[in-house]
Amino acid sequence: MSSSRTAQQASQQIGPMDTVGRDVPRIDAYERVTGRATYTRDVRLPGMLYARVLRSPHPHARIRSIDVSKAEALPGVRAVITHETHQLIYSSGSIAGGRQYNDAAKDITKHLRYMFDNPVRFVGQPVAAVAAVDRYIAEDALQLIEIDYEELPFVIDPEEALQPGAPPIWPEGNLALDIENQPRPSGGTSGDPEAGFAAADQVFEDRYTTAFVQDGQMEPRSALAQWEGEKLILYTPTQGISNCRHDNARDLGLDDHQIQVICKYMGGGFGDKNGSYYFDLIAAMLSKEAEAPVLLELTRKDDWLGTHGRWHTVQNLRVGVAQDGTVTAIALEGFSGMGPYLRRSGGIAGIDAYACRNVERVIYPVHTNRMVSGNFRAPSDPQGYFAIQSMMDDIAYKVDMDPVDFALKNVIRPTDEIQFTNYSLDECIMRGRELFDWESRWRPVPGSDPGPIKRGAGMAFMAFRSGVGPSSAILRVNADERYTLFVGVTDVGPGAKTTMALIAAEELGVPLSQVDVVWGDTDLCPYSVGESGSRTTTMTGYAVVQAALDLKRQIAERGMPRGDDVLIASATPNPSTEGKRRMVFGAHFVEVEADVQLGHIRIAKYVAVHESGRILNPRPAKDQIRGAALQGLGQALHEDLLYDPRNGHPLTAGYYGARHLTHLDAPEIEVTFIETDDGYGPYGAKTVGEAGIILGPAAVANAIFNTIGHRMKELPITRAKILEALA
Amino acid sequence: MEGKRENDDIPQGGDTSRSLEDSRGSDTSRKDEGGSSDLSRRGFLGGTGAALVVAGAPKLGSSEPLSGGAAEQEVQAVPRTAIRVTVNGTEHRVDVEDRWTLNEFLRDQLELTGSKIGCNRGECGACTVLVDGEPMFSCSTLAVWADGRDIQTVEGLERDGAVSPLQQAFMDFNAPQCGFCTSGQLMTASALLVNNPNPTSDEVREGLVGNLCRCSNYNAIVEAVLATAGTSGSGGAQ
Numbered sequence A: 001m002s003s004s005r006t007a008q009q010a011s012q013q014i015g016p017m018d019t020v021g022r023d024v025p026r027i028d029a030y031e032r033v034t035g036r037a038t039y040t041r042d043v044r045l046p047g048m049l050y051a052r053v054l055r056s057p058h059p060h061a062r063i064r065s066i067d068v069s070k071a072e073a074l075p076g077v078r079a080v081i082t083h084e085t086h087q088l089i090y091s092s093g094s095i096a097g098g099r100q101y102n103d104a105a106k107d108i109t110k111h112l113r114y115m116f117d118n119p120v121r122f123v124g125q126p127v128a129a130v131a132a133v134d135r136y137i138a139e140d141a142l143q144l145i146e147i148d149y150e151e152l153p154f155v156i157d158p159e160e161a162l163q164p165g166a167p168p169i170w171p172e173g174n175l176a177l178d179i180e181n182q183p184r185p186s187g188g189t190s191g192d193p194e195a196g197f198a199a200a201d202q203v204f205e206d207r208y209t210t211a212f213v214q215d216g217q218m219e220p221r222s223a224l225a226q227w228e229g230e231k232l233i234l235y236t237p238t239q240g241i242s243n244c245r246h247d248n249a250r251d252l253g254l255d256d257h258q259i260q261v262i263c264k265y266m267g268g269g270f271g272d273k274n275g276s277y278y279f280d281l282i283a284a285m286l287s288k289e290a291e292a293p294v295l296l297e298l299t300r301k302d303d304w305l306g307t308h309g310r311w312h313t314v315q316n317l318r319v320g321v322a323q324d325g326t327v328t329a330i331a332l333e334g335f336s337g338m339g340p341y342l343r344r345s346g347g348i349a350g351i352d353a354y355a356c357r358n359v360e361r362v363i364y365p366v367h368t369n370r371m372v373s374g375n376f377r378a379p380s381d382p383q384g385y386f387a388i389q390s391m392m393d394d395i396a397y398k399v400d401m402d403p404v405d406f407a408l409k410n411v412i413r414p415t416d417e418i419q420f421t422n423y424s425l426d427e428c429i430m431r432g433r434e435l436f437d438w439e440s441r442w443r444p445v446p447g448s449d450p451g452p453i454k455r456g457a458g459m460a461f462m463a464f465r466s467g468v469g470p471s472s473a474i475l476r477v478n479a480d481e482r483y484t485l486f487v488g489v490t491d492v493g494p495g496a497k498t499t500m501a502l503i504a505a506e507e508l509g510v511p512l513s514q515v516d517v518v519w520g521d522t523d524l525c526p527y528s529v530g531e532s533g534s535r536t537t538t539m540t541g542y543a544v545v546q547a548a549l550d551l552k553r554q555i556a557e558r559g560m561p562r563g564d565d566v567l568i569a570s571a572t573p574n575p576s577t578e579g580k581r582r583m584v585f586g587a588h589f590v591e592v593e594a595d596v597q598l599g600h601i602r603i604a605k606y607v608a609v610h611e612s613g614r615i616l617n618p619r620p621a622k623d624q625i626r627g628a629a630l631q632g633l634g635q636a637l638h639e640d641l642l643y644d645p646r647n648g649h650p651l652t653a654g655y656y657g658a659r660h661l662t663h664l665d666a667p668e669i670e671v672t673f674i675e676t677d678d679g680y681g682p683y684g685a686k687t688v689g690e691a692g693i694i695l696g697p698a699a700v701a702n703a704i705f706n707t708i709g710h711r712m713k714e715l716p717i718t719r720a721k722i723l724e725a726l727a
Numbered sequence B: 001m002e003g004k005r006e007n008d009d010i011p012q013g014g015d016t017s018r019s020l021e022d023s024r025g026s027d028t029s030r031k032d033e034g035g036s037s038d039l040s041r042r043g044f045l046g047g048t049g050a051a052l053v054v055a056g057a058p059k060l061g062s063s064e065p066l067s068g069g070a071a072e073q074e075v076q077a078v079p080r081t082a083i084r085v086t087v088n089g090t091e092h093r094v095d096v097e098d099r100w101t102l103n104e105f106l107r108d109q110l111e112l113t114g115s116k117i118g119c120n121r122g123e124c125g126a127c128t129v130l131v132d133g134e135p136m137f138s139c140s141t142l143a144v145w146a147d148g149r150d151i152q153t154v155e156g157l158e159r160d161g162a163v164s165p166l167q168q169a170f171m172d173f174n175a176p177q178c179g180f181c182t183s184g185q186l187m188t189a190s191a192l193l194v195n196n197p198n199p200t201s202d203e204v205r206e207g208l209v210g211n212l213c214r215c216s217n218y219n220a221i222v223e224a225v226l227a228t229a230g231t232s233g234s235g236g237a238q
Helices: A029-034 A069-073 A103-108 A135-143 A193-199 A241-252 A278-290 A300-306 A381-398 A403-410 A425-436 A496-508 A536-558 A618-637 A696-708 A719-726 B027-032 B041-056 B102-109 B165-172 B182-195 B201-207 B218-228
Strands: A049-055 A061-067 A077-082 A126-132 A146-151 A186-190 A202-210 A222-228 A231-235 A259-262 A294-297 A312-321 A327-337 A359-366 A453-465 A473-477 A483-486 A515-518 A567-571 A583-595 A600-611 A670-673 B080-087 B090-097 B128-131 B134-137 B150-152
Touching (some): A029 B165, A029 B182, A069 A077, A077 A135, A077 A278, A193 A312, A222 A278, A381 A403, A381 A453, A381 A618, A381 A696, A425 A453, A425 A583, A425 A600, A483 A536, A496 A515, A496 A536, A600 A618, A600 A696, A618 A670, B090 B102, B128 B182, B134 B182, B165 B182, B165 B218, B182 B201
Parallel strands (some): A327 A359, A483 A515, A600 A670, B080 B150
Antiparallel strands (some): A186 A359, A312 A327, A453 A583, A473 A483
């Protein structure tokens, strides 16, 4: 790390720099508003075939036989593949808890997922695929594939799945295997929970549930595969071209250099796309069979059921509180519905935002015959924060305290054991209270408005990791003093490409217009950690700083290049915070209106205060928070994936079914950043994109309690649930 | 949004032959299904479109040949209809397959890939184009229905190499995040500003309700449209 800056725990106010910290339109804004931005499906290759995937109509079934002869005989069909012809392991589809590029975990897991699996374990699982000269013939061919299924017993509910006698989805049972292949819950104990509960004057228990939320990015997944000899060229919408290449190479038995992954633009990330997906493998195999480029297009329904979304949870909480409102102990028993493969952790966050150290957590990631769960923007957080902060809000009323005072009494703060690179959580809460005018909007007696339109207010707060770590960047300058920055980003929406260019311009001391960016192509760009886990700005951005420092040194020693000569610098730093926690902090304050006759909830005011270190580009940063907060509102009030328990079929796939937010559902989100420089990352920048989604469900639920006097314990908080509570 | 649950085309237990496609079915396959009421969206549109053409569409003598696939000669012939359509100011006389959606015609045949397919079922608005100045979901409109019409896509918003005021505002206000819904938002907003040059924010939100943005950058999109209100040329729509 830069030795000139020392880390401090107290936050320090800062101003804009030469380029960084000033509003700059994104460098690819023109392409994005003129239709010139080339997404995967916009690429056209000569002789390209179209592919479609046949999917399981059963939640759990063994395939006795597949007859593809009629499909193959259909004129125009060029390739048909099934699990009988291609037994390819799709290793990033099911790993025991590791990261998407954790090869060790993929090596040992007992729960291998195949590109086409048998048995099939959820409705929507791929069973066969067709490539044909046009998409109509491919679709017709799917209907000619005859499959003899033996239907198996299935289970949809995660708590039921753990009961004795539940249909086993794996031989080891329905509790997911951990990274050592053991069926153990995650979690653990810190401090002394037993002593903490003994010291409590009151102990509260409650149960909260959260629903599955599809990431639902607007671009349906696609993959365009073309072979040049033994080299695969793959256009695919990924958040991480480097990890996507590595995952696919591993599963196809190739070396990394034999795959070129290209992703220039992609229509929304939101998580779990920093790696490969099975449709990459299907497109690659169809292309190999057909000896032609193949574009595999997932339909919206394919995408909805055949990818992933935020895991749904059941959370049983116990909280001990002393007479003065100090939380003395917290216990969580959680169940996370993961679908039949443990694609991601199933974690439940939120408790760490409290100072209380006497904590017991037991979290069961459970297999069911629902669709697969995975990462969605702050993967473990909104669902966890909803439960613990609803619980704490409830306790505040029960011990006769203002919820903000209760929060300020119990938030995590720096101690001798817990050090932060900087700390601002209490400042976020106090600033939010002031900006929101909490005193005038919060009702000391919940539900006390006469109605029929009642008003009330609620809040929630968070601390979320913003780590540092390895990534790479290359910078080149030529005699014309044009600087070319090579970074393996794609820009999934937050403006990563622009941010990287801003950092380079700042460190080089040149105008942004002198910096060109080469991105989105593994044959051109160095390794990048990928745009997930809030890593791009902090990790790849820091590599850009280091590459620029190196280039400046070279220029100082050798002068600017002349003629056709260039100077090149590369950097792959791997910084550390030496044991200190690097976190972003935030507090959301919400006022709602509840129509007690119709059950309708309207957001009347939404204030989001965030500390994300230094803000590099203010407008896109603000829009990250606003968009994320609105996604959080969707989770709070709308989104779900209902299953019919009788037949294991999903009922609400798609935008209408899941009731994703429209323009009319979106209130104005007021965003305030508290800016600091903790000495880490590029100029003290920390994560923005994930933080904004964490607090919506908790803050809205707390506001609804204050408004109607009923605690809503199940997401989403629909009109029907409001009316039921008021009945 | 309440009450919009739908139990749509998910295959029911026991039917092993169907995929989750929402756009399955050629004429042949529909005949095979006999009296089934479970008609696919494209099948329905295809049937209606063909009927309309038979009823009254003029047949044009000269048309541009268009490719329907890499190896057309071997596959079953598909009914085609000659249409005359103006796209971004250029007139095309073409034979289109009766089953092509307007979106397929624009993206696959004219290679105007600015309009996107987000859902292909009229839920998301990413495919929105202007038909005679009115925003339409091009995924749910047949190409043959465009006969005699004037189509404008996002590629047609620029004038003399300059972006429209609305496009400029979209850039200035960071209205695209991932950008996938942007073309649709731009087209709907362009039409809105022609019909209502000075909308309120509520009118903008109502006007754009059919255009989803999963990045949920709704605040910025509305700000960009409001910033354009009242400027000359409005949104840039014809």
